[in-house]
Amino acid sequence: MRQTVLNLEESKIREVANAGMGRGDVLPFWFGESDEVTPDFIREAAIASLQKGETFYAHNLGLPELREAIAGYASSLHGPIGAERIAVTSGGVNALMLACQAVVDAGDEVVAVTPVWPNLPAQALIMGARLKRVSLTPRDGAWTLDLQKLLDAITPATRLLIVNAPNNPTGWTLSRGEQQAILEHCRKTGTWILADEVYERLYYEPTANGCAPSFLDVAEPDDRLVVAHSFSKSFLMTGWRLGWLVLPPAMTHHMGKLIEFNTSCASVFTQRAAVEAIRRTADVTPRVVAHLKTCRDTLVPLLQALPRVELAPAKGGMYAFFHLDGFDDSLILAKRLVAEAGIGLAPGNAFAPEAQGWLRWCFASKDVARLRQGVDRLAGWLAR
Numbered sequence: 001m002r003q004t005v006l007n008l009e010e011s012k013i014r015e016v017a018n019a020g021m022g023r024g025d026v027l028p029f030w031f032g033e034s035d036e037v038t039p040d041f042i043r044e045a046a047i048a049s050l051q052k053g054e055t056f057y058a059h060n061l062g063l064p065e066l067r068e069a070i071a072g073y074a075s076s077l078h079g080p081i082g083a084e085r086i087a088v089t090s091g092g093v094n095a096l097m098l099a100c101q102a103v104v105d106a107g108d109e110v111v112a113v114t115p116v117w118p119n120l121p122a123q124a125l126i127m128g129a130r131l132k133r134v135s136l137t138p139r140d141g142a143w144t145l146d147l148q149k150l151l152d153a154i155t156p157a158t159r160l161l162i163v164n165a166p167n168n169p170t171g172w173t174l175s176r177g178e179q180q181a182i183l184e185h186c187r188k189t190g191t192w193i194l195a196d197e198v199y200e201r202l203y204y205e206p207t208a209n210g211c212a213p214s215f216l217d218v219a220e221p222d223d224r225l226v227v228a229h230s231f232s233k234s235f236l237m238t239g240w241r242l243g244w245l246v247l248p249p250a251m252t253h254h255m256g257k258l259i260e261f262n263t264s265c266a267s268v269f270t271q272r273a274a275v276e277a278i279r280r281t282a283d284v285t286p287r288v289v290a291h292l293k294t295c296r297d298t299l300v301p302l303l304q305a306l307p308r309v310e311l312a313p314a315k316g317g318m319y320a321f322f323h324l325d326g327f328d329d330s331l332i333l334a335k336r337l338v339a340e341a342g343i344g345l346a347p348g349n350a351f352a353p354e355a356q357g358w359l360r361w362c363f364a365s366k367d368v369a370r371l372r373q374g375v376d377r378l379a380g381w382l383a384r
């Protein structure tokens with residue numbers, strides 16, 4: 001096997017979850033998904049498609065109806081985006097991997113803003129990239145970007161910048177001004193931007209369109225920009241494995257080839273469900289976001305009230321990322337919390353070495369009382 005693959009680190013989040021999965025006495029907050037089932041009208045669209053016998057291969061780039069629907073949805077948030085720029089993918093993670101395959105050659109330099117969901121740097125490493133991490137800085141429990149430090153790290157030798165905002169795990173987001181500055185800098189250095197904006201709708205700051213600032217708001221269609229999206233979070237569709245890419249128009253045809261050689265296409269019945277999800281966005285997403293805000297606003301003050309805990313409310317995403325003073329190994333800490341407190345959290349060092357001592361709590365809990373119960377367990381454990 002390739003040494004690169006042998007060297008890939010196993011997921012530390014999985015390591016913790018494996019220690020506690022199936023144990024009825026553990027409250028799981030380790031994975032990034034809601035515990036709420038996909039709305040029934042979305043499921044019914046998939047069932048109807050299957051009953052019609054839609055069990056065949058589809059177009060590499062997705063059903064034309066879905067590409068049109070996504071283009072309309074994206075245009076309503078970011079201004080005109082044509083369907084010729086949309087590629088339907090088998091999940092957000094597949095969208096991100098395809099983007100890496102499209103631009104990264106072995107030996108290329110890739111800059112990633114961290115802490116970040118570990119799949120993003122791993123995908124660049126699989127392509128044989130030389131990875132340069134630019135870390136956000138924690139200040140009073142919130143992670144902030146030193147813009148100049150990031151710009152200095154991106155040089156003409158940088159093939160790709162990977163940036164995820166709203167960010168998993170920190171909840172940090174980019175401002176429009178920062179996006180503008182990064183884009184202008186990358187135009188000069190000839191660097192591609194891979195923007196992971198799967199959490200764009202899970203944004204808790206006041207906005208006109210209920211959406212975090214996006215690179216799509218500031219870029220031209222022909223910029224070296226690829227934006228990755230997912231149905232998982234804002235439509236409660238994690239298990240469906242459906243996402244999309246917004247591409248420069250000249251790239252779409254070639255992306256179709258890559259999709260052919262990876263997965264060939266997304267299944268038709270999930271795409272039919274996605275058309276319905278978009279058609280009824282107003283019946284899903286605003287409710288999901290309002291509930292997540294309630295979850296965040298319940299959990300964060302309770303955690304802030306605990307001794308030795310430092311955190312700031314996330315501006316976006318579905319995570320409380322907090323520092324627990326006195327513990328310098330997050331993985332050991334997370335495993336102890338499973339074993340001794342019955343609470344499942346993701347270790348901070350899964351997202352970056354600099355996040356040792358931090359823990360990620362996914363607050364997407366249908367029942368807010370479970371969050372309170374979790375805090376009680378953590379408080380009891382800390383007191384002991």
Ligand SMILES: Cc1ncc(COP(=O)(O)O)c(C=O)c1O
Pocket residue numbers: 032091092093094117164167168196198229230231232238242243
């Ligand atoms: C930052 C980020 N990007 C992409 C994804 C991919 O989501 P999916 O593959 O379920 O669409 C996730 C999932 O947790 C994520 O946290």
